[in-house]
Structure formats: structure tokens, C-alpha cells
Amino acid sequence: MSAHLQTRRRGARPVIAVTTGEPAGIGPEIAIRAAWALRDQVHCVLLGDAAFLAMTAADIDPAIRISSLSMMAVRNAGVPHFGPDRITVIDIPVSAHVRPGVLDKENGRAVLATLDAAIEGVQAGWFEAVATAPLQKSTINDAGVPFSGHTEYFADKTGTRQVVMMLAGQPFAPADAPPLRVALATTHLPLKDVAGALTQAGLGDILDIIDHDLKTKFGIAQPRILVAGLNPHAGENGYLGREDIDVVQPAIAAAQARGIAATGPYPADTLFQHKYLKDADCVLAMYHDQGLPVLKYATFGRGVNITLGLPLIRTSVDHGTALDLAARGLGHANSDSMIEAIATAVAMADAVHAARTNQ
Ligand SMILES: NC(=O)c1ccc[n+]([C@@H]2O[C@H](COP(=O)([O-])OP(=O)(O)OC[C@H]3O[C@@H](n4cnc5c(N)ncnc54)[C@H](O)[C@@H]3O)[C@@H](O)[C@H]2O)c1
Numbered sequence: 042m043s044a045h046l047q048t049r050r051r052g053a054r055p056v057i058a059v060t061t062g063e064p065a066g067i068g069p070e071i072a073i074r075a076a077w078a079l080r081d082q083v084h085c086v087l088l089g090d091a092a093f094l095a096m097t098a099a100d101i102d103p104a105i106r107i108s109s110l111s112m113m114a115v116r117n118a119g120v121p122h123f124g125p126d127r128i129t130v131i132d133i134p135v136s137a138h139v140r141p142g143v144l145d146k147e148n149g150r151a152v153l154a155t156l157d158a159a160i161e162g163v164q165a166g167w168f169e170a171v172a173t174a175p176l177q178k179s180t181i182n183d184a185g186v187p188f189s190g191h192t193e194y195f196a197d198k199t200g201t202r203q204v205v206m207m208l209a210g211q212p213f214a215p216a217d218a219p220p221l222r223v224a225l226a227t228t229h230l231p232l233k234d235v236a237g238a239l240t241q242a243g244l245g246d247i248l249d250i251i252d253h254d255l256k257t258k259f260g261i262a263q264p265r266i267l268v269a270g271l272n273p274h275a276g277e278n279g280y281l282g283r284e285d286i287d288v289v290q291p292a293i294a295a296a297q298a299r300g301i302a303a304t305g306p307y308p309a310d311t312l313f314q315h316k317y318l319k320d321a322d323c324v325l326a327m328y329h330d331q332g333l334p335v336l337k338y339a340t341f342g343r344g345v346n347i348t349l350g351l352p353l354i355r356t357s358v359d360h361g362t363a364l365d366l367a368a369r370g371l372g373h374a375n376s377d378s379m380i381e382a383i384a385t386a387v388a389m390a391d392a393v394h395a396a397r398t399n400q
């Protein structure tokens with residue numbers, strides 16, 4: 042996916058907001074490393090505590106220069122056209138001293154403020170897209186704000202009724218594997234609530250969003266979607282649960298009638314085979330741990346999390362805050378997924394731009 046950055050021709054460096062995530066996790070380090078690695082192709086604007094980011098950058102490489110701006114300055118004058126000799130940071134200060142690997146709920150609201158600033162910036166035209174480093178969901182809840190994930194937060198803050206979480210990555214094998222994309226019908230939901238959350242209308246909306254966004258943000262002319270069943274063996278003709286017959290199958294049939302190339306429901310345990318995936322653009326899994334373990338096993342460390350259905354482009358890494366690595370100091374975390382998340386955001390922005398100019 043980052044190959045797109047090597048060949049892209051459109052204009053100046055795209056400006057991408059990069060939220061730096063949980064300050065005690067690996068987010069600050071991977072955001073700095075990714076922004077610096079991509080500096081010739083992308084103007085990344087990091088959102089986080091400027092003093093902590095400057096200190097982290099100096100420890101990573103003393104050659105990294107940071108220019109810090111306040112939200113007020115950017116609101117007044119926009120993002121300056123700095124060159125690739127430095128990383129731009131918009132200062133969103135933390136409340137408590139950051140100790141890598143140690144969570145502090147006092148900083149939960151500052152993390153949320155970085156997301157708010159990114160959304161404001163895209164809506165104001167400062168940024169083309171947002172790529173988010175990982176945050177700690179529990180810390181935000183501990184800070185007193187009910188929070189289940191960026192996906193739901195971005196939906197709420199942009200007034201979007203339905204969004205779809207999709208993770209994508211290039212599998213390590215086989216060599217000729219196409220990108221694997223796995224979308225989820227439900228996101229951060231306790232397993233006991235999943236079956237009740239699936240409705241024919243809801244699945245129809247999700248299939249519409251996947252179809253629309255793969256066309257407009259990924260340039261896929263007719264997306265082919267494989268839909269997993271909810272129950273073992275897709276319900277075994279109703280003997281292992283009725284949802285596949287009563288809900289999933291009718292949603293697929295209705296989507297087909299709208300011209301969407303969705304098929305299924307397929308037994309999830311055998312769906313993820315190269316012979317099926319090579320002719321598909323996306324798998325729709327019914328719940329988080331039906332789809333993501335497969336995707337992460339096949340691609341972990343270079344996958345990207347994408348929120349479909351939003352009025353803005355938002356991508357993220359395929360991993361969490363890795364507090365275990367942050368506690369050990371710098372130099373242990375892999376920043377490839379952060380790089381891919383930023384590159385994918387640029388590719389999606391370019392696809393949207395191309396679709397608009399071709400209309
Ligand atoms: N995009 C996001 O904001 C995001 C994504 C996933 C998880 N999370 C959150 O992160 C927190 C911790 O989650 P978790 O412990 O389940 O998963 P995790 O991804 O943080 O860690 C799982 C394992 O993967 C390793 N790992 C993770 N990222 C790595 C990297 N870049 N390089 C090398 N190794 C890496 C860790 O060391 C650990 O062994 C939770 O609060 C979770 O909700 C956030």
C-alpha cells in the first residue's frame with residue numbers, strides 16, 4: 042500500500058493529521074518514526090503533547106526537528122507550509138507527567154482532545170485525512186468518559202449513524218495473495234450481545250457502505266464481498282442457530298437485488314482460504330474476534346484499520362498501545378503499521394479526489 046506514495050503524482054505533499062494516542066504507550070514513538078520516514082512524501086501533523094513529543098523525538102534521533110503550534114494559532118492562520126526538514130506538532134498538552142508503560146487516567150481527556158482536534162482540522166480543511174496511533178480504551182473510561190473505540194467516537198462526533206470497521210493488509214503468504222480486507226458487522230460489543238445486534242436492515246446498510254467506500258475510496262469498480270455466517274457451519278441448516286437463515290441470508294439477497302456483489306453466508310472457519318479470497322475484495326465477518334484474528338495472523342504489523350462510512354478519511358494501526366514495549370523504552374515497537382496507515386490515508390484521499398475530478 043505504501044507503494045502508492047512512491048508513484049503518486051498529485052500536487053504538493055498531502056497534509057495528514059496523526060493523533061499520537063495513549064502517551065504512555067508506543068503511539069508517540071511510532072507516530073514520530075512514521076512522520077519522519079515519510080517526510081519527503083507526506084506532511085504529517087502530529088497531535089499530542091509537544092514537550093513530550095519533542096523529548097521522544099530527540100531520544101529517537103537528535104536530527105529530528107519539531108515545530109510546535111497551538112490550536113489557537115492553527116485556528117487563526119491554518120497549518121504553515123513547513124518543509125520536510127521538520128515534523129509539525131499541534132500541542133495538545135497532557136495533564137499528568139507521562140511514564141512510559143504506566144497508564145494515568147488524568148491523561149485520558151487529553152487523548153480525546155487530539156481526536157477532536159483532528160476532526161475539527163479535517164472539517165476546517167487543514168488536513169486531508171486522519172491516521173490515529175493506538176489509544177487505551179480503558180483509560181478514557183477511567184477518566185469518566187464512556188468510550189468503546191475510535192470507530193464509534195468518530196461516528197458519534199461526525200453525526201454518522203452507521204460506520205463499518207474494516208482492517209486491511211498484505212498477507213505474508215502466499216506470495217501472490219491479494220490484499221486481505223476484513224470488515225466487521227459488529228465492533229466493540231460483548232459477545233453475548235452480538236446475535237441480538239444483527240438485523241437484516243443493519244446488515245443491508247453495512248453492505249451498502251462497504252460497496253460504496255470500496256468503489257469511491259479504493260477505486261474498486263465492482264467490489265466482491267464474501268459474507269461469513271454467524272453460527273458454526275453457518276447454522277447447519279438451522280440446527281445450530283437460525284440467524285444465518287433468518288437475518289444474514291435475506292440481507293445478502295436484498296443487497297444482491299440492489300446490484301451489490303455479496304455472497305454467502307459462508308461457514309467462517311473455512312472461508313479464509315486462498316481459493317476463495319483470491320477472487321474477493323472483502324470478507325464481512327459478523328463480529329470482532331471472528332474476523333480480526335485471521336486478518337492479524339495473516340498480516341500483523343503491516344495492516345491498517347479503516348473506518349468506512351464516515352464523511353472523512355480515518356485510518357489507524359492494526360495493533361494496540363503495547364504498554365509492555367513502551368515500558369522497555371524506545372526502539373522495540375515496529376512502526377510499519379503506522380506508516381501503512383498514513384500511506385493508506387493518502388491513497389484514499391487521492392482516490393476520492395480522482396473520483397470527484399472524473400465526475
Ligand atoms: N487503533 C487503536 O487505538 C487500538 C487498536 C488495537 C488495540 N487498542 C487498545 O490497545 C490496548 C492494548 O491492547 P492489547 O494488549 O490487546 O494489544 P496490543 O496490540 O497493544 O499488544 C498485543 C501484543 O502485540 C505486541 N505489539 C503490539 N504492537 C506492536 C508493535 N507496533 N510492534 C511490535 N509488537 C507489537 C505487544 O507487545 C503485545 O505482545 C487496549 O486498550 C486496546 O483496546 C487500540
Ligand SMILES: N[C@H](C(=O)O)[C@H](O)COP(=O)(O)O
Nearest residue numbers: 190191192193346357359360
Ligand atoms: N478493534 C481494533 C483492533 O482490534 O485493531 C481496535 O480495537 C481499534 O479500534 P478503534 O479503531 O475503533 O479504536
